[in-house]
Amino acid sequence: MINDVFKADIKYMQVMDESGNIDGELFPKELTDNMLIEIYRQMNFARSVDAKVLSLQRQGRAATYAPLLGQEATQIGSAYAMRKDDFFVPNFRQHGVYLARKFPLDLFFLYWRGFEEGNAIPVGFNGTPVTVPVSTQLPHAAGLAYSYKYKGLSSTVVTYVGDGGTSEGDFAESLNFSGVFKLPLIFIIENNQWAISESRKKQTAAGTLAQKAIAAGIDSIQVDGNDAIAVYKATKDAIEKSASGPMVIECITYRMTMHTTSDDPSKYRDQSEVDAWKRRDPIIRLSLYLRSKGLWNDDNESEMHNAHAKQIDDAVAKAETFKPNPKSIFENVFEFTPNILKDEEQEGISNNFWQ
Amino acid sequence: MQANMVLALNNAIELCMNENNSMVLLGEDIGIDGGVFRVTDGLLQKFGEKRVIDTPLAESSIIGTSIGMALGGLHPVPEIQFAGFSYLAFSQAVTHAARYRSRTRSKMYLPMIIRMPVGGGVKTLELHSESPEAMYSNAQGLIVVEPSTPYDAKGLFIKASRMKDPVVFLEPTKLYRLFKQEVPDDMYEVEIGKARTANEGDDFSIITYGTMVNVVQSVIEKRKLSADVIDLRTINPLDEDTIIESAKKTGKVLIVQEAPLSFGVGAEVAARIAEKAMYELDAPILRLGAPSLPYPFPGYENYYVPNEKKISAYIDRLLSM
Known part of the structure; x- marks a missing residue:
């Protein structure tokens, strides 16, 4: 005989379509108009900060930078669903999550200027610094989740990984570990279709990235990652049931610009693809929805941008007053400080090697 | 109590877990099995599954998860079953454990003790006999210790458990059960960053650590030589003062390590002596280690691991210069 011993499926969720139309049955009841306006503001703020760092980098006033353009709904939608005591563990492109969780803006600019003093994460911020080696942050998220469970705290850990990151061993190991110990941990896969020049198809033969959770015994869902409401709902639902174990949320989004400031995407992808994704812009669709409900207008838009610009300029000015101290x-x-290091430091100071 | 290194470590871990409720152990086979060398034997029964965690077989996530635990306020003690398997976790150790304090300018730091058996001489399979102390020391940001006695193993572990930075704790497999010595029942610390003068003498200095300490001592005793024997105990940060002082005192230095010679700890020690004590030496600094090749399968182990005969010959060469 031969029997089925296991079956699984992956669901895809969208709450708001590209034109700003809402699926009333899925719309989270607790999401008030003011909350939606706040999400919209945060998405715009993230985009403006992103553009600013890019511009600073081009002027030689910032180090290499990985822009988030196009991924605002995935980042703000999930960040907005997190509670204050929840903890987030990013890779290197979660600027929107930092900003939505009120990371001090001057420290943000300081970090991207090339100074780790910008990683002086305030107590209570509940997040880790940028992680550069792909997926290596995921076991940290699992360990943090274990520590919360160990202490009997109800906090949930939310961690982020890209589509390329799902090919790494640490991704598989962390899913497995968090499944075994039923950790309060949410993996958000920001599937932006590109790992530098490698398309999503080059990463795996699997039809979805969400299904990678199945082998670890973890629930998963795929959502429209350019739909802030769907991302918010999926994250919120996962947090609410995180006491019983981890969850994987694959957000389908798109990296609308270069991987980092050192990258030239025209070498590996067509502009027509980028143009098609521009029509699915996460900010436009939320704007359409808010305007259709009479919650937003041109005056609000320009007031918001002026306020953001001032906030950003003030923070950049503050960050640029920083003077390095070796x-x-x-x-x-x-x-x-070991003696050997003291000697090396003193050598630099007393000989003026750093002038 | 009379204890070998396994018992001394088991006792140290138990005392530290009693002292610190945040301390958790994790690794492969460390629970019901007590670890393949039995260093954690009985601790699951005493502290329960929440604190003595049999993990899935995944070295990178054993170290990576420990990093997250430390960030979350625990004091994890991950065990890698054999140092040769730690290469799978090397990325986590080097890219995060070594850098977290620096990366955050001390806003975040990682109290953790990464335990692993090292060294050969016990006829094991491939990659069960590695000596990776130089690799871990080269990461810059990891404290690396390697005791050579049960007394130091217990004291160094207790000291490590009270530190706020990651300590790579290398346990020589060969020494686990080689000999017993009197070890205090209570808690005591052995300073990290401080070498031990295992023997005092006038004619020359031998700087060594780990499995080679006892082999060197045996040669010195049998030949009734008058030599300083410096047991580094801590590889990183190196106790430069003790090394330089002894080199200046005797004027002749032999460095002995089990690890392959090239790019090893001995090279670092030799360079520092050359820089700071050259004019007080009356012979070139000699280094002795295993040949510069991968650790061989057990059939060729005796051709590889430095032994008394080789050490004795190097001493003769040093004294004839």
Whole structure:
């Protein structure tokens, strides 16, 4: 005989379509007009900050930068669903999550200027710094979730990974670990279709990235990642049931610009593809919805942009007053400073090697 | 109590877990099995599954998860079953454990002890006999210790458990059960970053650590030589002062390591002596280690691991210069 021993399916959720039409049955009842306006503002703020760092980088005033353009709904929608005591573990492109969770803007600019002093994460912010090696942040998220469970706290950990990151061993190991120990952990896959020059198809033969959760015994869902309401709902639902175990949310979105400031996407993808995704812009559709309900108009739009511009300029100005002090790199390797390091620091200071 | 290194470590871990409710152990076979060398034997029964965690077989996530636990306020003690398997977790150790404090300018730091058996001489399979101390020390940001006695193993572990930075705790497999010594029942610390003068003498200095300490001591005793024997105990940060002081005192230095010679700890020690004590030496610094090749299968182990005969010959060469 031969029997089915296991069956699974993956659902796809969209609440708001590209024209701003809402699926009333799925629309989260607790999401008030003011909350939607706040999500819209945060998405715009993230886009404006993103554009600013890009411009600073082109002027030589910022280091290499990985823009988020196009991924605002995935980042703000999920961040907005998180509670204050929840913890987030990013990779290197979650600027929107940092900003929505009120990371000090001057520190944000300082970090991207090339100073880790910008990683002086305030107590209570509940997030880790940028993680550069792809997917290596995921086991940290699992360990954090274990520590919360160990202490009997109800916090949930939300971590982010790209489509390319799902090919890494740490992705599989973390899913597996969090499944075994039923950790309060949500993996948000920001499937932006491109890992630098490698398209989504080059990463896996699997039809969805969400289904990678199945082998680890974890629930998963795929959502329209350019629909802030769907991302919010999926994250909120996952947080609410996270005490019983982890969840994977694959957000289908698009990296509308370069991987980093060192990248030229015209080498590997057609502009027609980018243009097609522009019609699915996450900010436009929320704007259409808010305007159709009479919640937003041109005056609101220009007031918002003016306020954001001032906030951004003030923060950049503050970040640019920072003066580096090499003590900070020598004296923060260990809790103590070994003699050998003291000697090396002193050598630099007394000989003026750094002038 | 009379204890070998396994018992001394088991006792140290138990005392530390009693002292610190945030300490958790995780690794492969560390629970019901007590670890393949039995270092964690009985601790599951004493502390329960929440604190003594048999993990899935995934080295990278054993270290990576420990990093997250440390960020979450726990004091994890991950065990990698053999150092040769730690290469799967090397990325987590180097890219995160070594860098978190620096990356956040001490706003976040990682109290954790990464335990792993190292070294050979016990006829194991491939990749069960590695000596990766130089690799971990080269990461810059990891404290690396390697005890050579049960007393130091317990004291170093207790000290490590009270530190706020990651300590790579290398346990020489060969020494786990090689000999017993008197070890205090209570908690005591052995300073990290401080070498031990295992023997004092005048004619020359031997700087060594781990499995080689006892082999060197044996040669010195049998030949009734007058030599300083410095047991580094901590590889990183190196106790430069003790090394330089001994080199200046005797004027002749031999460095002995089990690890392959090229790019090893001995090279670092030799360079520092050359920079700071050259004019007080009356012979070139000699280094002795395993040949610069991958650790061989057990059939060729005796051709590889430095032994008393080789050490004795190097001493003769040093004294004839």
